[in-house]
Amino acid sequence: MKKPFQSLSLIFLLCISTISFAQQNFQGKAYYMSKTTMDLDQWGGREMSPEQKKRIQERMKSFLEKEYILTFNKEESIYKEDEKLETPGSGRSWGGFASSFTGGPKYKNVKTKELLQDQEFFGKQFLIKDELQGLEWKMGTETKQIGQYTCFKATATKTVDEFDWRSMRRRNDSDKTENEKKNDSIKKDDDPMNEIEVPKTIEVVAWYTPQVPINQGPDDYWGLPGLILEVNADRTTILCTKIVMNPEEKEEIVKPKKGDEVTKAEYNDIITKKMQEMRDMYGGRRGGRSRRN
Template sequence: MMRITLFLTMVLLSIIAGAQKFQGKATYKTHRNMDIKISTDQNAPNSAIQKKLHDQLKKMSQKTFTLNFNKTESTYTQNKELKPEPQAGGVSIVMIGDGGGNDVLYKDVNKKVYRNKTEISGKTFLIEDKLETVEWEMTAETKKIGKYNCYKATRSREEERVSYTMTDGDKEETKKKVTVITEVWYTPEIPVSNGPGMFWGLPGLILEVHEGKLTIVCSELVLNPSEKVTIKKPKKGKKVSQEKFNKIMREKTEEMMERFKNNRKSKNGGESISIEIQG
């Protein structure tokens, strides 16, 4: 009896140790479609500028990220890439809250908390808050992603979106309620309740996401790599809640729109141009 008890204890310790050592690294590619509408005061679409803006936005939305994970924790960071070349004709885009590729998103799915280090206008913020508990609707629909069998899960939520239409001298703000449909594909063969970005909460790693015009796809996955995966909580930055950070983002967007309005007035001498971006 003592030998049996000793054997079972050793097996249990081995399982616990294996779970603690379990880790992985996943690479995700992201893409977001955006609609751009540009018109002059004659209401004629400016197709040349519109194409340049569309091409630049397309390049800026094509990014790759790395998710380092173990059973309960993860970090999600953007891979270093070459910045898009400036477009001809003086067309340029500044993304508020893009973080400049230095963002670090840390999640602890066991404690249901996250930390997100990000930058706005050169200032670093550290967002600390609770992970949203998601009510996923799991289905029996399956498909293969790489060598992994994946299952489809969906969710639907209502949110308020604010869009801006800028015409020189005037800014129009539109608020509307929209229904956001999220479709993800996860694999129980990798039993971690995690995924790219803020996506999590399923009995397996999320390998693919479709939400509105956003697409995220896992392009490479390595389990228990020979080089140990390091997961560190970001610590630098002004600590704020997600609600407070969202308020700061809205204020910075207002400032950017005001600067754009003033620049257009001084350069065009009253010529009216309207820009509307949806995505």
């Protein structure tokens, strides 16, 4: 149980924060580090030596670990990767693959519920335009300190996009019958993508601070009475490392505009069709080899 003095101090601090955020031209920047873990044993890593695993992990680092900047005001935000020059051999091919699924700058407007995102897929530019979807947050009383900010815990169940690579995993065959395993083995020979699955939902834990009373957060996350400083979702953790309030040089929050305008559902349909084309090409080549054998 909190002491009365601690509670009063927190209330006073929140009041001061709210007053400072009331100005019309308010702006802030939050810097985040995103890290996704991947179990190499799921993908044949059991047969690798520790040295081989270490080399692969190093090459995948630019794919699995990224830094982002969230620029926000009272209603709008734009979340984009803080791109840095890559060192030779740091895994550019992995980063190129990820860019087809992670997307470019993401714009959110919590007042108009507008969501816009730049997206490049196989050399073609798209503009995903959709309604901003919120999560049904369950507010908790647990707190923790992130830097100088007191944060409160909130949890939610999130529906996972079918092409969210961060939650992709190898199918678990342990609960299947021998016939089901045999049939799946045939399918996998025809299309290796049949080995991959994405869970329908995941549990999300977020930590937000009322000391920054903005209804914003990193990536798709928003909808809490304070800036979200940390998100734990499946195998991905997004953590705020620095906040700059009212920087001297304000950055205009510009909506993404380039590319063919599509909804998220339409974009997923485009990916599905493209991947089917690749399956057909892959299957045809395999079929040709098998016939020659």
